[in-house]
Amino acid sequence: MIQKFQDATLEFSQTKVPTISKVLPLFKMIQQHLKDALKDSDLIKDKSGQKYRGLKRGFQAGLDKINIHLEKALVGDYPLLGAGERHMVYTPANGS
Numbered sequence: 001m002i003q004k005f006q007d008a009t010l011e012f013s014q015t016k017v018p019t020i021s022k023v024l025p026l027f028k029m030i031q032q033h034l035k036d037a038l039k040d041s042d043l044i045k046d047k048s049g050q051k052y053r054g055l056k057r058g059f060q061a062g063l064d065k066i067n068i069h070l071e072k073a074l075v076g077d078y079p080l081l082g083a084g085e086r087h088m089v090y091t092p093a094n095g096s
Helices: 002-012 020-038 041-045 055-075 078-089
Strands: none
Touching: 002 020, 020 055, 041 055
């Protein structure tokens, strides 16, 4: 579970590397990862909430928070422009 957050942290921690184009893809990756975690069969089976002690609540809180950040990111132009620039800089078709 933690690996996805570590990957995102390392991406945003790079120096001298523009990261604006990575904001939306990484937010979406974290959002999907949290959604998938909430659908985990072991978590769903634990009706009492005792086995994982708040893990489901923590995943939901994280998902709620990332949804807030995604909503804010989609209102501004910079992440969208960055995502567009990323697409223009590299595409598998042209390999540049």
